[in-house]
Structures are given as structure tokens and as C-alpha cells.
Amino acid sequence: MKTQLKKSIVVLVSIAFLLSCDAVKNANNTQKGAVIGTTAGAVLGGVIGNNVGDGNTALGAVIGGVVGGVAGGLIGKKMDKQAQKIEEEIPGAEVTRVGEGIGITFDENSGVFFDTNKSNINARSQQNLDKLIGIFKEYPNTNIIVDGHTDSTGDDAYNMELSKKRATSVTNYLIQNGISSGRLTTYWHGETLPRYDNSTPEGRAKNRRVEIGVVANEAMKQEALKEAQKQ
Numbered sequence: 001m002k003t004q005l006k007k008s009i010v011v012l013v014s015i016a017f018l019l020s021c022d023a024v025k026n027a028n029n030t031q032k033g034a035v036i037g038t039t040a041g042a043v044l045g046g047v048i049g050n051n052v053g054d055g056n057t058a059l060g061a062v063i064g065g066v067v068g069g070v071a072g073g074l075i076g077k078k079m080d081k082q083a084q085k086i087e088e089e090i091p092g093a094e095v096t097r098v099g100e101g102i103g104i105t106f107d108e109n110s111g112v113f114f115d116t117n118k119s120n121i122n123a124r125s126q127q128n129l130d131k132l133i134g135i136f137k138e139y140p141n142t143n144i145i146v147d148g149h150t151d152s153t154g155d156d157a158y159n160m161e162l163s164k165k166r167a168t169s170v171t172n173y174l175i176q177n178g179i180s181s182g183r184l185t186t187y188w189h190g191e192t193l194p195r196y197d198n199s200t201p202e203g204r205a206k207n208r209r210v211e212i213g214v215v216a217n218e219a220m221k222q223e224a225l226k227e228a229q230k231q
Helices: 002-025 030-053 058-064 071-088 124-137 156-174 202-207 218-229
Strands: 092-099 101-107 141-148 184-187 207-216
Touching: 058 092, 058 101, 058 141, 058 207, 071 092, 071 101, 071 124, 071 207, 071 218, 092 141, 101 124, 101 202, 124 156, 156 184, 156 207, 207 218
Parallel strands: 141 184
Antiparallel strands: 092 101, 101 207, 141 207
16 A cells, blocks of 8 residues: 555656646746646645545645645745755755645654654754754744654554654654744654665664654745735
8 A cells, every 4th residue: 555655646746747847847936836836736635635644644734735826836935945944954854845845854863863662852852853943933934743653663552652752752842942832733653654664774763753844824825825916
């Protein structure tokens, strides 16, 4: 099922890309963002939503949160700036600009990690989260999704609970350091959504991760829609 989902996403991205090529050729950056956000974003939002719980993952929420049109392109430009700042401030994080949002992945080799069977945030992880908090405060018109995952080692139920504790630890740390709880949504998936091969030590290390999605809140969407009407 997971392999089929990945194949479907690749096919749909290719179709969406081909459909948007002619429209993108003569477009400026804002218009390009709008075209891509309306085609690839809309298609992928449906795939992710249908396969991983109606967007109940950081990736699903980012891809599914499509405004589209010129307004979507304007949101994308704001996300570009935020994504660049995250990359500069936290070079170990895997930062991906997706549609009109941002996906951030931390595994035990890249910024926010947990000791074996632990869910408390250690000193090194705190440093990187503090940098992220500073950026979130600089861009207040966004909502934040925190997503917890584990590798496949151990009991399924234990892994689900462990991923819950780790994701909740990150969420609580953000709240304790000034991020409004109203901006935050927390999910956990245990070992059910691996991104890498659990049969290798390297793959398991990358699957022990926290993913963060950044999407426009209603204020940013309304601002972008009003600005788009003026163009």
C-alpha cells in the first residue's frame, strides 16, 4: 500500500507538471507559484488526504492546504522567505517548500532528536527548537503541525505511544516558549508512515523523526486574497 501510494504520487506530480508547463513558460514568479499551487497542490492534496487520513500528517496538511490562484502564489512567496530563513538558521533540518507551505523534517542526525526510548527534549534539540521558535514568532500568520514518527523496532502499540509522547514534547516546548497553542496541531503515527527502509540502521535512524508542517492561517489567506484582487 505504501509503495503504491508513493508510485501514485510520482505519477500525479508528473501529470500535474506537464499540465502546467505551457502556463508557466511566460509567467512571473508569483504566477508560477499560483499555477503550480492550483495543479500539483490540488492533485496531491487529494491523494494524501485519501491515503493518510484526510491530511492528518504534516505533509498532508501542507499539500492539502491549497488556496490556489494568484493568492496561492502570494502565499508561496511568503513561505519562500520563511523556508530560506529556516535553512539558514538550522542547517541540519531538511526543509522542503511544498505547494503553499513548508515541510521540516528533524531526525536524530539533523537537529531535533531523542535518546533511545526517551521523549524528553535534550539540550541540543532545545537549541534548534529555540531558533525555530524565533522564526515562528517573526511569521505569526502561520499554523504549525507537529508530527511524530518512529522506526519499526519494537511493539506497534509501544511505538505509537512513543511517537505521541515525542510529538507532544515538541508541541509543549513550543507553547512553553511563546508559541500560541491555537497555532498548533499535533499528530502521531508510530511506525505506520516510514519514509525510509526500516531494514537498515540508516533507514531506521531517519524514520525516528519529528516532522513539522507550516501552513497559512486564515489571516494570511484573507490578506493574500485581498492583495490578489488588486492585481
